[in-house]
Amino acid sequence: MAAISAKNEDWKLKLLRGSFLTAAILFILFPLYWMVITSFKTEGELFANQQTFFPQDITLQYYLDPIEGIFSPNNPFMQFFINSTIVSFASTLLCLTIGAFSAYSLARFKMKGKRNERLSFLILTARMLPPIVIVVPLYLIMQKIGLLNTLWAMLIVYTGFNLPFVVWMLKAFFEEIPESLEESAMIDGSSRFMAFVKIILPLALPGLVATSIFTIILTWNEFLFAMFLLNNTDVMTLPAGISTFITQFKTNWGALTAAATISILPVLIFSFLVQKHLVKGMTMGAVKG
Amino acid sequence: MNIRESTIMKALPNKKEKKEKKAAPGLSSDRRLSGILLTPTLLLLALLTLFPIGYAVFISFSSFDTFGNSTGFAGLQNYVKTFTSSIFWNSIFVTLIFTALAVGSQIFLGFNLALIMSKDSKAMKYLRWLLIIPMMLSPLVVAIVFKLMLHTEMGIINYMLQSIGIPQVNFLGEPVLAFVSLVVVDIWQWTPMVFLIILAGMQSLPKDPFEAADIDGASKFQTIRYVMIPMLKPVLVVALVIRTMDALRTFDQVFVLTQGGPGQATETVSFLMYRQAMKFSDFGFASAGLLVVLVITIIISSLLIKMMNSSQVSN
Numbered sequence: 001m002a003a004i005s006a007k008n009e010d011w012k013l014k015l016l017r018g019s020f021l022t023a024a025i026l027f028i029l030f031p032l033y034w035m036v037i038t039s040f041k042t043e044g045e046l047f048a049n050q051q052t053f054f055p056q057d058i059t060l061q062y063y064l065d066p067i068e069g070i071f072s073p074n075n076p077f078m079q080f081f082i083n084s085t086i087v088s089f090a091s092t093l094l095c096l097t098i099g100a101f102s103a104y105s106l107a108r109f110k111m112k113g114k115r116n117e118r119l120s121f122l123i124l125t126a127r128m129l130p131p132i133v134i135v136v137p138l139y140l141i142m143q144k145i146g147l148l149n150t151l152w153a154m155l156i157v158y159t160g161f162n163l164p165f166v167v168w169m170l171k172a173f174f175e176e177i178p179e180s181l182e183e184s185a186m187i188d189g190s191s192r193f194m195a196f197v198k199i200i201l202p203l204a205l206p207g208l209v210a211t212s213i214f215t216i217i218l219t220w221n222e223f224l225f226a227m228f229l230l231n232n233t234d235v236m237t238l239p240a241g242i243s244t245f246i247t248q249f250k251t252n253w254g255a256l257t258a259a260a261t262i263s264i265l266p267v268l269i270f271s272f273l274v275q276k277h278l279v280k281g282m283t284m285g286a287v288k289g
Numbered sequence: 290m291n292i293r294e295s296t297i298m299k300a301l302p303n304k305k306e307k308k309e310k311k312a313a314p315g316l317s318s319d320r321r322l323s324g325i326l327l328t329p330t331l332l333l334l335a336l337l338t339l340f341p342i343g344y345a346v347f348i349s350f351s352s353f354d355t356f357g358n359s360t361g362f363a364g365l366q367n368y369v370k371t372f373t374s375s376i377f378w379n380s381i382f383v384t385l386i387f388t389a390l391a392v393g394s395q396i397f398l399g400f401n402l403a404l405i406m407s408k409d410s411k412a413m414k415y416l417r418w419l420l421i422i423p424m425m426l427s428p429l430v431v432a433i434v435f436k437l438m439l440h441t442e443m444g445i446i447n448y449m450l451q452s453i454g455i456p457q458v459n460f461l462g463e464p465v466l467a468f469v470s471l472v473v474v475d476i477w478q479w480t481p482m483v484f485l486i487i488l489a490g491m492q493s494l495p496k497d498p499f500e501a502a503d504i505d506g507a508s509k510f511q512t513i514r515y516v517m518i519p520m521l522k523p524v525l526v527v528a529l530v531i532r533t534m535d536a537l538r539t540f541d542q543v544f545v546l547t548q549g550g551p552g553q554a555t556e557t558v559s560f561l562m563y564r565q566a567m568k569f570s571d572f573g574f575a576s577a578g579l580l581v582v583l584v585i586t587i588i589i590s591s592l593l594i595k596m597m598n599s600s601q602v603s604n
Contacts, residue, residue, distance in 0.1 A: 013405070020405055021412060028419055028481070034445060035434045051448040098329045105326035109319050119327065121594060126334045128590040130538040132559040133579045136566045137341035137348060160337035163330055192322055221427035223541045224559070228567070239429045239541075246433065246545060253437060260430045271425040278421055279489040282482050286527045286597075287489055 039258035062258035070259050076233045077259055080241030087151055088219040091158035092212050095166050103170035104196050127164035135228045149232045158219045166211055172285025173207030210277035213270050238263045349576040367577035377578055379553050380561040388536040391475040399483030407491045420481040432545035435474045464554035467547050471555055474542055483528045490524030530593045558582050
């Protein structure tokens with residue numbers, strides 16, 4: 001009896017899993033598929049009464065056309081792409097340099113009165129702050145000091161705003177490395193700081209790489225600050241730039257989806273590289289994945 | 290009864306044992322180094338948070354002309370305007386309901402899906418790469434794709450609805466539908482993340498308490514309710530905190546999909562403040578409103594942090 005009911009349940013569970021898998025795959029992939037194929041459809045097909053699930057004549061005009069294609073020199077898209085690349089990589093580098101030292105300090109030095117825990121939470125509250133609270137005064141400040149519409153403004157802002165994330169992530173990675181390693185180096189006469197640089201940093205390299213990739217993706221996707229602080233197409237990052245494609249009175253869906261498709265490619269590649277650390281990254285090290 | 294409790298209790302990880310590494314007495318050189326290492330971070334954070342907040346306080350007491358130039362001291366005028374403004378309270382209400390609905394659905398769906406999938410590690414291996422896609426995309430791009438799909442005339446969703454005989458729906462033009470659309474987009478993007486967090490938590494739970502519950506004849510539901518959920522609480526709280534923080538600041542999707550409309554039906558706090566500051570140059574109103582938002586956020590965050598602290602004893 002028991003065996004039969006167990007088998008029965010097993011069958012039900014399998015069906016449930018199978019249908020969940022199928023539904024999840026369809027639900028997740030369909031919007032992306034739709035975005036990609038829309039970028040290859042001709043305008044006639046896009047506005048036709050009969051929607052097509054596979055483009056009838058594949059066109060590359062939204063990518064390569066010398067006038068409206070996003071890769072043409074007349075189109076600001078490539079500039080957005082370059083700006084995003086510069087800002088993401090530069091701010092990530094800066095953020096990791098500053099963040100690694102602080103993370104190490106918070107991970108290792110156990111001060112009395114839980115001072116470190118309090119500091120960690122103080123840093124976390126900066127992450128909880130809604131950016132809109134900061135961005136309006138920041139806009140006025142940047143205007144005053146003449147940094148509005150410059151990539152310098154974005155570099156400063158992104159470095160600061162990704163810091164809490166970087167510190168928490170790296171803290172979690174450092175805590176996984178046994179402290180005895182530095183202690184033995186220090187017994188051999190190395191200073192604490194050198195022990196950190198020579199022993200801990202190389203050991204934490206996978207963590208540093210994963211954290212960098214997450215930070216790059218966060219910066220790559222950020223829209224609110226970019227939209228407030230950049231009003232000039234020469235300096236716009238991808239999200240800010242792409243949003244200007246919509247607010248024009250007629251939306252060019254072909255170009256918009258083409259731009260969206262190209263803009264997510266680096267993110268997709270990068271996110272596969274951090275698969276293993278994903279849960280940790282998403283929870284800032286609070287849950288080990 | 291007694292036996293059952295004891296087997297479960299024995300199998301549960303002893304909470305106090307794991308915690309509390311002895312605080313080493315800080316050497317004075319360590320303390321100095323720690324200070325040096327922490328200073329740049331704290332300085333930069335102060336510069337980018339405390340300073341703008343202080344500036345916002347200053348602006349909130351100033352009046353502005355229609356070009357956004359400061360015209361002098363305004364007293365409490367901006368605050369009175371904010372507190373008596375129905376659009377301000379509407380935006381707070383919209384944001385809170387949106388957060389509750391979106392995050393609630395994500396935790397509910399994520400938990401149940403994790404329950405279904407937790408034993409099937411083979412399927413998960415292939416599913417993982419798929420599930421990480423939505424959460425890695427920029428919310429702006431996600432909103433653009435959904436705007437295209439929800440389009441009244443050329444959207445694929447309306448096309449499919451029509452093919453089964455349902456008349457065209459103006460998803461983003463009706464207050465309730467527009468709001469629901471926003472929630473659904475958020476669910477699409479973030480349920481996979483909540484799912485993966487909860488799944489990681491489930492897979493790291495010790496097996497003994499479940500075996501003990503099984504031996505004691507607990508039903509499946511009882512096992513989940515009284516064994517799994519209590520042990521999973523820290524992970525659930527982390528997922529809840531992270532999603533709540535992000536849902537409260539929702540802006541990109543509103544910007545692309547509805548611009549706060551129709552009327553004020555989907556106007557989140559972030560979007561309202563953007564509109565006041567950038568479109569109407571009403572920096573006084575925006576700053577006063579932002580400080581109110583700041584206070585509300587501090588209250589919610591400290592509640593969340595308290596939850597996190599109290600649930601993290603076993604970590």
